[in-house]
Amino acid sequence: MAHALDVTIVGGGMITHDLILPSLYHLQRTGIVNHIRICSLDSGPLKTLKNSREISGAFPGQDFIAYPTLSEPEDKKFPDLYKEVLASMKPRQMVVVAMPDPLHFPVIMEALKNNQHILCVKPLVLKYEQTLEIEKAAFEKGLFIGIEYHKRFDRRSLIARRGYNLKHFGEFVMGEAKLIEPYYYRSSNFQNWFTCDQTDPFVYIGCHYVDLVYFITGLKPVEISVTGIKGRFPNGNEGYMWTQGRVHFENNAILSVINGLGYPDQAAGSNEQNLQMFFEGKDRTGMLKHNDQFRGVEHSYLDGIGSGGSHFNYVSPDFYRLVPWEGEGYMPVGYGFESVAAITGMIHRIESDVRSLTEDESLKRRRQLIREADEKGILATPANSYINELVVEAARLSILNNGEIALIAYKPRPHVELRRFPGAF
């Protein structure tokens, strides 16, 4: 395991349980990942991960080191412990940033300070200026940052990107996307951070589809308007439960996006999601339609083990599933796993590539590999996916101003501002 990467995950919540940890456990089996440490705000989520029968059944004998230790009471908080854990890592390993959106920036900067490559769950950060700062700091040190926009790895997105580039569809003109997460999210840890002042469903999940349209077409968004409907979480906090967004692209194309935390727990789910795009060609139009919810598999269980406790479910074999394989336990398959594997694999490749180089040569080569990945545009990096931070920033500006239009300007340098109508004051 000498060349395998040590990994620290900061944040032990839902995404760590449902995707990151199982994916890294499998990469540990294949020799890409060495030791895994997880640092959480308190011991509660770490206990859940350790006691997960699904995870231990799939990865028998595999384990992680918990920070804080499980013997600490769950109500004791350790907001700065991650700093100590990152400081104790060997240089140029991997840090996974998997905590609530508003906390990504300080953790990323701390990981860079400690010379670590990074896998960050989306969105990277909530402000464009922060992306710039991150990109600059990482490039200076030759550290790779991959942002985990896993929908890019769904085969249908990759097929669409190729088709669009080969001009099979025409030019994107009008589209519609939807992603409604389950109602039961409202009673999860979300209620502590998914508040009106911090985020909203467009920023949380709508950004996946805006990123996809950019991934498929290469078109940049230039104008955004988002309106939301507020509601209360069980703990009394107020959040946007639903949003509707309209995104204009640089060629005048329009994408309409609806999002929410409200897909019925009793429905076949596990959520609702799809994308439809129309294109203009010469004397005809083109179209693509992705049904990302019902992927052709239906299960009806004896017990309510489906999403939200349901019996009958539409099961997606595409995102993330544990399946039998030749080895012990189960292995993860799907574009979620492939996305984590691609970013981790890139970091592993970079480090393998520079092993026998001098420090100067190594830095030069690492920077070259980072620029190649930026250029390729398959893995989302700060340099090639910064439009997402502009979109998030514009969306927040719009929703907090009752849906007023927020402009994204790219010159003289990218920035976001509210559209001022002539005569308005």
Ligand SMILES: NC(=O)c1ccc[n+]([C@@H]2O[C@H](COP(=O)([O-])OP(=O)(O)OC[C@H]3O[C@@H](n4cnc5c(N)ncnc54)[C@H](O)[C@@H]3O)[C@@H](O)[C@H]2O)c1
């Ligand atoms: N489709 C996707 O790509 C997808 C899906 C779900 C979540 N996410 C992203 O993953 C991130 C986390 O979401 P989640 O659903 O796991 O949230 P969650 O609320 O379930 O978990 C958040 C975790 O962060 C930890 N945390 C908070 N402050 C901390 C601190 N100071 N030090 C260490 N740990 C700390 C908490 O203990 C908790 O374990 C968010 O950025 C979210 O947008 C992405």
